[in-house]
Amino acid sequence: MRDEETARKAKAGSQIAASYHTYFTSGQYDKRYPSPNKTTWQRICQLVTPSTHLIDFGCGSGRYLLRLQGKVARAAGFDISPAAIALIRERAALSGWDDLEILGPAPEALQGYIDRVGQADVVLCLFGVLGHIQDAHIRHEALLQMHRALKPGTGRLLVSVPNMARRFYAEQRVAGADATGSIEYERHMDGAHVVLPYQLYDPARLCRELAEAGFELRGLGAESVLPESWLLNNAFARWGDGVVTPLCPARWGYGIIAEAAPI
Numbered sequence: 001m002r003d004e005e006t007a008r009k010a011k012a013g014s015q016i017a018a019s020y021h022t023y024f025t026s027g028q029y030d031k032r033y034p035s036p037n038k039t040t041w042q043r044i045c046q047l048v049t050p051s052t053h054l055i056d057f058g059c060g061s062g063r064y065l066l067r068l069q070g071k072v073a074r075a076a077g078f079d080i081s082p083a084a085i086a087l088i089r090e091r092a093a094l095s096g097w098d099d100l101e102i103l104g105p106a107p108e109a110l111q112g113y114i115d116r117v118g119q120a121d122v123v124l125c126l127f128g129v130l131g132h133i134q135d136a137h138i139r140h141e142a143l144l145q146m147h148r149a150l151k152p153g154t155g156r157l158l159v160s161v162p163n164m165a166r167r168f169y170a171e172q173r174v175a176g177a178d179a180t181g182s183i184e185y186e187r188h189m190d191g192a193h194v195v196l197p198y199q200l201y202d203p204a205r206l207c208r209e210l211a212e213a214g215f216e217l218r219g220l221g222a223e224s225v226l227p228e229s230w231l232l233n234n235a236f237a238r239w240g241d242g243v244v245t246p247l248c249p250a251r252w253g254y255g256i257i258a259e260a261a262p263i
């Protein structure tokens with residue numbers, strides 16, 4: 001049973017890693033998502049202090065993590081994509097962030113780090129990371145990993161997921177009327193091609209999965225109202241979204257974002 005599960009995890013992980021290899025090495029990810037979402041960045045800034053120990057679970061090429069240099073006491077990024085790991089290590093070295101720890105691609109690397117340095121005050125899991133794990137059991141395991149990574153009681157998880165009411169309508173139709181938000185999305189970009197699996201969410205699913213992993217919900221909202229790539233590439237869209245998003249309920253968000261505490 002355990003071997004079967006390990007094999008399932010490895011297969012799912014290697015598919016994602018292959019797609020993100022193309023996405024990151026082609027430069028398309030950074031072109032599409034060149035900077036943090038302003039509203040999410042404000043939420044992060046409210047959670048961190050100069051004494052914070054932070055872990056970015058699914059840090060990618062460092063869109064959020066690298067901007068935390070000098071704002072936290074200790075930080076680590078974890079990702080299963082070797083391409084993401086190589087990119088963020090190179091960028092951390094260039095910016096002189098010598099004690100930033102980049103962990104992965106093996107999932108055990110995160111627990112090894114926690115055993116060595118202790119639990120964190122804040123874990124980020126932003127923009128599609130959890131949503132890329134289609135298997136419910138593996139997703140639960142990932143949330144348990146984040147729970148174990150946080151200080152009990154005072155620790156905070158900031159997690160965002162794609163909203164099924166706002167995204168991938170064509171793919172949801174193809175997946176069928178009885179689908180539970182599990183889809184595959186193909187993206188063609190300047191000669192490159194990636195296939196990305198998604199578990200889409202509604203607010204109830206996110207709250208349920210957090211509770212099942214031992215988290216208590218502290219806040220739920222919209223991550224953005226406009227598609228993230230629009231607002232990152234257009235100053236007017238960014239301004240408008242920054243005004244509207246804090247007023248919108250989670251169910252209207254392009255992504256849904258939750259803050260939760262491990263209990």
Ligand SMILES: C[S@@+](CC[C@H](N)C(=O)[O-])C[C@H]1O[C@@H](n2cnc3c(N)ncnc32)[C@H](O)[C@@H]1O
Pocket residue numbers: 016017020033057058059060061062063064078079080081084125126127128129132133142
């Ligand atoms: C959409 S990107 C988000 C990256 C970053 N958080 C951001 O906001 O730009 C998704 C990232 O999740 C990573 N990922 C997917 N499944 C993962 C898993 N099971 N554990 C850790 N990282 C994972 C991918 O390799 C990719 O870097």
